[in-house]
Amino acid sequence: MRTRPTTTAAAALTAAVALMLSGCGSDTDDSGKDKIAGADTGASASATPSASASEDGIERPEIKLPSDVQNVFEGGSTGDAKKDAVLADNERRVNSIDEAIVVDADKHPALEFYSKGDALMSAATYIKSFYDNDRSFTGKTRYYDREVTFAKDGSATVTYCMDATDTYPKNRKTGKVDRSVESSPSDYAFYNTRLEKNSEGVWQTTSVSSTEAAERCM
Template identity: 65%
Template sequence: MTRRPALLAATALTAAAVLSLSACGGGDGDSKGSDKIAGAESGEKRESPSPTASADGIERPKIKLPKDVKNVFDGGKTGDAKKDAILADNERRISSLTEAATVDAKEHPALKFYSSGDALLSAADYAQGFYKKGKTFVGTTRYYDREVTFLKDGAAAVTYCKDTTKTYPKNRKTGKVDRSVPASEQDYSFYNTRLEKNEDGIWQTTTVLTTTKAKRCMP
C-alpha cells in the first residue's frame, strides 16, 4: 500500500541535490540515476512568483501552493511580537517545503530563503524524494501545539506537531490520487527546530529533529 506523503523519503542526500532545488521542474519523477530533481531540464516550467515586500519591509519570495494542497497552522499570535515573527517565519519555511514538493516550477527560491545549514539539506532530501518516486500529494496538513523558546545564544527553538491524516498521495504523471490510505500513528510527528535570525532579518530554520509516531501529538 502506498504510504502517506509525510513518510515518503528520498534516497541518499548529496550536495548536488541541494543545488538542484533552484531548478525543480515537472516530469514523471523518474530521476534516471541523477541527483537532480526529475524533470528539471525538460518540459514547460512555470516561473516562480516574483518577490514582494511584506509588512515588515522585507522583500520575500512568494509562496503559492496548488489549490488542492493546504497547510493549516494553529496559534501564531502569542502577544509577544518577537515570538510571533519567529512563528511566522516557521510557517513560511514549512510552506516553502510544501511548495518545493508539490509545485513544478523553474525555481523554488523560498526554500533557501527560509532554510539554511542542516535544515536546507533535510529539505532538499524531503522534496527530492517526491520527484524521484514520481509522487506529490493533496489534502490538508495541520500544524499545532506550536511553542517558541528563546535560547541563550540568541537563537530560538520552535516545537510543533504535524497531522497528515487528511493528506493523500498523488501520482505526478497521471494525476491519480490514492484516497484508500488509512490514517495511522505514522501520520503524527513532532518537530524540534532551531531558528537563527540572519543579517536580513529572516528567522531561518537551521536544524530539524523529527519524532515520528509521536504519541504527544495524537488526539
C-alpha cells in the first residue's frame, strides 16, 4: 500500500505540477477540444473560479465546462450515502481535468482539490499533452457501469467505463472540429481509481489505471 507523501515530497509534487501546467491556457487566444477521460470545450476565464459551499458544507472550487462539451454520468443514487459521496467526487475529478484542458484560465484549483499524488501528476501530464499539441475536443462523453468498493484501510475504489464515440478532436488555435474521425474500439476505456478521504471530507483520487479498447465497456 502506498504511504502518504511527506511534507517535503508533497511540496515538490505540487511545484512539479504547477511547473508542468504553467502557461497552459493563460495566454492562448482560442480554446479547442480533444478526446479526454471526461472532456469539454473551449472557454476562457482570467479569474480564479470561486469556491462555494455544497450541500455537505464543503467549500468546493467551482467547475464550469463549456456548453459544447457534455459529460454524462450514468447511474443515480446508490442508496448508500457514503458510496454516493465517493461517486460525486469521482465525477468532480473527471470534470476538473476536462476544465483544465478546455478552459483557458490562470489557475484550475479544482484539479488539485480532487487529485493528489500519482493521480495529480498523471492528470497534469495528460492535460499538458493537449496544450503541447494544440488540441482539445468537443462533444459528449459517457461514463457508466460505475461501482464503488471500500478497503479496510478506509480508502475507496471506483471502477467505471468511458464511451467517447460522440466526441471529436478540435484544434485549439483555429477552433476547427474534425468530424471525419470515425469511432473505434479505442474510444472505449475502463478505469480503475483509488480514492482517499482527506481531512476536509473530500474523496481525492490518488491513483488511476486505465485500459483502452476495453471489451467489457463495449
